[in-house]
Amino acid sequence: MTALSMAELAALATDALVRAGAGPEMAAATARALVAAEAQGLASHGLSRVAQYAGHLRCGRVNGEARPRMRQHKAAALLVDAQEGLAFPACALAVREAIRSAGEAGAAFAGVTNSHHFGAAAYHLEPVAEAGMVGLAFGNSPAAMPAWGGKRALFGTNPIAAVFPRRAGPPLVIDLSLSEVARGKLMVAAKQGKPIPEGWALDKDGNPTTDPQAGLEGMMLPAGGVKGAMLALVVELLCCALTGAAYGFEADSFFTDEGNRPRIGQAFLVIDPGALAGAGVFDERIETLVSAMLADADVRLPGQRRHALAQAAESDGIEIAPALLGQLQALAGA
Template identity: 65%
Template sequence: MRLTVGQLQAEVAGALIRAGASAGMAEATARALVLAEAQGLGSHGLSRVTQYATHLKNGRADGRAQAEVVARKGGAVLVDAKAGLAFPACELALREAIAAAREHGVAFAGVANSHHAGVIVDHLRLVAAAGMVGMGFANSPAAMPAAGGKHPIFGTNPVAAAFPRRLGDPLLIDLSLSEVARGKVMVAAKKGEPIPAGWALDKHGRPTTDAKAALEGSMLPIGALSSPKGAMLALVVELLVTALIGANFGFEASSFFVDEGNRPGIGQAFVVVDPGALAGRERYLERVETLVVEMLKDEGVRLPGARREALRRQAEAEGIEVGDALLAQWRT
């Protein structure tokens, strides 16, 4: 069945409300999941609805949580997600950070006691819309070993950035520090498909192409077969989103891919910069466009976020296809 974006958001929100989420939490989460699906990011889109609903029902997430600012000093803001789904807390943190950056030029907002935050760069759309530069970081339940290690310690720990432009879509950059996002392995496991070599290790620390074995084992950091750089970057993100804001480390959180377990209590962190506080907004915009023009001189170069934006616009115009079985599952 093909649904409009609005209809699909209503379906997802309804499923989350029936699972125990407040209306506000359900609506914020539905917007994020449908946006991910619209951009072709199925591993962070509709495939997460049942997972989130189960976590709400089992108490791994508190559907009645009300995120709040618990610390503030200068351009630094800390939000407690209160063990709820992450999206309302991240939205609060970013609105606070944008306001703080207007006053101070730069702001750092942390979200502690949180849950899975979806596509990190999508949170930064608020920042780009405000004409500011945003960076985002998050940890997740342990999925990757430290450099030279075998057992999972770090999450896949995404890094994202958004750079607004004068006229065109913002540059939207988003990558996990694992060789691929763990959600892709989850999708492969559900389909019974193998994964490429170099993506993961099994629970014994051996390379595997079996998606189910990979979910029981660990993901490999980017470039792990030739360099420890990916693992070092994962360590940086892990510390940014835990030590500074008091969130749990990845190894302290139960996997998102199991129904039972603890409340993950992980963290997200966002940096917001007002270009007007530095070289000035006009100089910033001119510099971005100069770089974009140079990049596009080479045939085949695609600006980061361009494909996602094209798919999003197509979905907004044509709707999104959803299986009848999935809709029936959500409606029960």
């Protein structure tokens, strides 16, 4: 393993994406997000995605010259068009405008359409917490789970994230996929040649499998059975029906270079606590709940581990496996 600084890794990832056809701003925004995920221990949404994004750029599944634009803005609701580029610049614009609108109206809803994979959902909510606001993020993805009772993949794994700022300490961060695990974990397992636990996925014939490649070619199982499937439906509707984005079954898999431009959607809800009971009351209620949770010695606050790993990465760098580092250097022409 080789340790590199976050800045070194971001530069390497940026160069790789620019070389594949991304504009400099898109590449830099994407690289920052992937390095942040790697720093937080989220390898499935970290630097392993550089090769995938680069492949999509080279094959035309992503518009590397896209610049997000505001398509609609009405009071506390807004829609950003990613223009079929990588998702990160468009999501940043949507969240930035949602924070501004929530400061004026008390809450704001921002949608993103014609988008791509948006990485770790909670990453986009960091500016919301820094602004002292509550944030929720939703994203749909190419079909990977059946509707409850169905026999074919229809919904994406459709992550949901939430952030709640605290007056003392890092924010509470909840980030989860609505499949039993994120599909990216199967991608990592397949690359490493390792089996997956039974209960994560089905093969293309609907049989349980411990083979990650068979799971990638088949279907994911929803977390919580029917409840997870219904939540996945909610996310599809929030991210697509409201924004005009493509549903999961209309988007080709992220795990192949060839395919259509996915044109999926994201949605963000930002709430100003000061517009409700007040920031002081919000802070007190948060800390009361945190204290009650921590009264049990084995409870770990959501986001605590990510925060600790990110702090360590800032000072010590990030250890990268030789194979991944070699892949990044080759993509960057280093």
